[in-house]
Amino acid sequence: MTAGVRIRELHEMREFADLYRLFDGIWHPEPGNPPVTLELMKVFSHAGGYVAGAYAGEELVGGSVGILAKDRTLHSHVTGAVIGKGVGPALKAHQREWALARGLTRITWTFDPLVRRNARFNLVKLGARPEEYLCSFYGVMADAINAGDESDRLLAVWRLTEAAGPYSLEGAVTGLAERDGLPVTQRAEGPVVLVATPGDIETLRRADPGAGRAWRMATREVLGGLMANGAQVTGFTDRGEYVLKVSES
Structure with missing residues (x-):
């Protein structure tokens, strides 16, 4: 309504x-x-x-x-x-x-x-x-x-019957950053890892397909790799970053 x-x-x-x-x-x-x-x-x-x-x-x-x-x-x-x-x-x-x-x-x-x-x-x-x-x-x-x-x-x-808990940025490091519109991978060694996203991937793909593909591969490597190793996505920042809590094992 x-x-x-x-x-x-x-x-x-x-x-x-x-x-x-x-x-x-x-x-x-x-x-x-x-x-x-x-x-x-x-x-x-x-x-x-x-x-x-x-x-x-x-x-x-x-x-x-x-x-x-x-x-x-x-x-x-x-x-x-x-x-x-x-x-x-x-x-x-x-x-x-x-x-x-x-x-x-x-x-x-x-x-x-x-x-x-x-x-x-x-x-x-x-x-x-x-x-x-x-x-x-x-x-x-x-x-x-x-x-x-x-x-x-x-x-x-x-x-539906559980509220999502808050996330913490204590000890956070950046695993994937954005620089001049392109993805930059960094060492992701910390209890919390931040993974950036492009501002507007749909426009970027049309204007610069190579940059769009670079974001796809970098996100697959960093976000996909962390999740495959047990990291949990716990939130999303105002800057457009996934927040991942890294498994201690």
Whole structure:
């Protein structure tokens, strides 16, 4: 309601077709490569999964598709919305209510670790925490947003019945810094490691694909490497850095 939209579950093929067109307008995928097909929306909805649309009046301005997963979890496969209208947060709030009403305790989804605004929303606003770094998770993606880049993702876990604790910067060292728009890796030897993100990776990828790839590989090496060795992401700073608590073992 705070976003001026109403959100409801979708069940009819005409509603799925509207959502398909909305997603197409956001990602502009190549033919045969949509984020989700009409048939899968129908299957997910019929099988008890989550397919919802956000409406401003009669206009569909956002939507989300998710599946039931193990460990009392809703996995949010794809969520898209008109930018700048607060629809994304409203959809997440609806997902949370939907999941809790069905006895679920977690919502998971993947996101690009280089997209700073998404990381801030997921970690700071919602209190989700990345629990796995997934290299090239979707393989080659042929759409206007991701084309030409590796599809590395973080698996965000939003624990609905637990509050995310505060993070500490005591003893923090920088493992990945930003200098003149480029990533700079540094020795990451400390109890807390900071991993920087680019200011706007989507614009950077278009303007300088080489710089975008440099960020991808550096983030995979530092953030992915730390998480693979047991480090936990505990927060995200105002400067756009992941905060990782390093395992003592």
